[in-house]
Amino acid sequence: MTCRELFERLSEYVDGELSQEICEEIRHHMEGCDPCVAFARTLKTTAELCRRLPSQPIPPEVAADLRAALAGHLSKRK
Amino acid sequence: MPPQDEHALIEASRAGDPAAVEGLVRSHQGRVYGFAMRMCRNVEDAKDILQETFLGMLRSIKEFRGESKFTTWLYRIASNACLKKRRRGVFEPEPEQELSLDDLMPRPGSDGRKPEIADWSEDAERALLRGELTAQMEAAIDRLPREYKIVLVLRDVEGFSAEETAEMLKLSVPAVKSRLHRARVFVRRELAGYFQDQQKA
Numbered sequence: 376m377t378c379r380e381l382f383e384r385l386s387e388y389v390d391g392e393l394s395q396e397i398c399e400e401i402r403h404h405m406e407g408c409d410p411c412v413a414f415a416r417t418l419k420t421t422a423e424l425c426r427r428l429p430s431q432p433i434p435p436e437v438a439a440d441l442r443a444a445l446a447g448h449l450s451k452r453k
Numbered sequence: 454m455p456p457q458d459e460h461a462l463i464e465a466s467r468a469g470d471p472a473a474v475e476g477l478v479r480s481h482q483g484r485v486y487g488f489a490m491r492m493c494r495n496v497e498d499a500k501d502i503l504q505e506t507f508l509g510m511l512r513s514i515k516e517f518r519g520e521s522k523f524t525t526w527l528y529r530i531a532s533n534a535c536l537k538k539r540r541r542g543v544f545e546p547e548p549e550q551e552l553s554l555d556d557l558m559p560r561p562g563s564d565g566r567k568p569e570i571a572d573w574s575e576d577a578e579r580a581l582l583r584g585e586l587t588a589q590m591e592a593a594i595d596r597l598p599r600e601y602k603i604v605l606v607l608r609d610v611e612g613f614s615a616e617e618t619a620e621m622l623k624l625s626v627p628a629v630k631s632r633l634h635r636a637r638v639f640v641r642r643e644l645a646g647y648f649q650d651q652q653k654a
Contacts, residue, residue, distance in 0.1 A: 378567070379558065382554070382558050383554060383634075385634070385638075386630065386633055386634035386637055386638075387630060387634075392615075392630075408567070409567075409570075410559070410567045410568055410569065410570040411570075412572070413570040413571060413572035414559065414570050414641075416572050416574045417570070417571075417572060417573060417574050417577075417641055417644070417645065418637055418638065418641050419574070420573075420574040420577050421637055421640050421641040421644060422609045422637055424577060424581065424586065424590055424644075425590070425594075425605065425609035425610045425640075426609060426610065426612060427581065428491075428587060428590060428591070428610055429587065430483075430484075430487030430488075430490075430491070431486070431487055431490040431491075431499075432483065432486075432487075433482055433483050433486040433487075433503075434496070437486065437496070437499070437500050437503065438482060440500060440504070441478065441482065441500075441503055441504055441507060442475075442478075444504045444507075444508060445474065445478065445507055445508065445511065446471075448508055448511055449469065449471055449474065449511070
């Protein structure tokens with residue numbers, strides 16, 4: 376396996392979606408290739424950091440406007 | 454919410470029960486708003502997307518058959534609304550821009566040796582605790598073309614599976630995986646630039 380072939384499959388690798396056979400090939404390649412190890416580790420970190428991003432809470436006036444829009448729709452249906 | 458409670462709310466909402474509609478809205482509005490804000494970075498647009506999503510829910514809830522999860526079905530409406538929004542200003546990347554793996558792959562040195570790749574995974578943890586990394590991450594995600602950004606946001610930020618994301622965006626699972634990989638590699642490259650600058654400073 377070349378660096379390029381490994382590079383193409385790294386997200387599937389860090390997500391645990393590859394067969395055991397391909398995982399073995401990847402690990403074998405990484406034993407002798409520090410750049411691929413560093414790339415894989417930082418790619419995995421990138422995905423994990425995304426999961427920890429804080430989300431914006433809904434402002435009360437946005438929630439109120441949504442209620443008004445939905446009430447308008449429901450009353451039209453009757 | 455336990456699935457049987459949600460199921461009861463969906464059934465009652467179909468019959469037009471306002472209290473049931475309110476129950477569904479209350480349990481999903483926060484998450485949908487957070488998703489819309491991340492996609493368009495603008496309160497007015499997020500508000501529109503939120504309204505389009507729940508009005509769309511009211512219009513088509515009769516057609517919801519429970520073959521997919523309710524959240525997946527709702528996010529499909531929300532994702533459509535996000536992708537339809539007009540681009541704001543010239544700084545937002547072109548939505549149809551393609552990210553190529555050849556361009557994103559680290560280049561070998563001019564002497565043909567392997568590229569040097571720094572492992573900043575542990576620095577990232579410290580930077581996150583110091584509160585420095587969130588803005589960098591947000592900015593990097595915003596530089597993604599929209600069709601890649603939405604895949605990364607659904608998969609890595611919101612935590613949906615590749616199958617759920619594919620259903621929301623009407624894409625194949627391999628297409629979701631391919632876009633996710635390009636988007637992650639892009640964001641990784643932006644963060645690598647940030648850590649490199651930090652080290653120089």
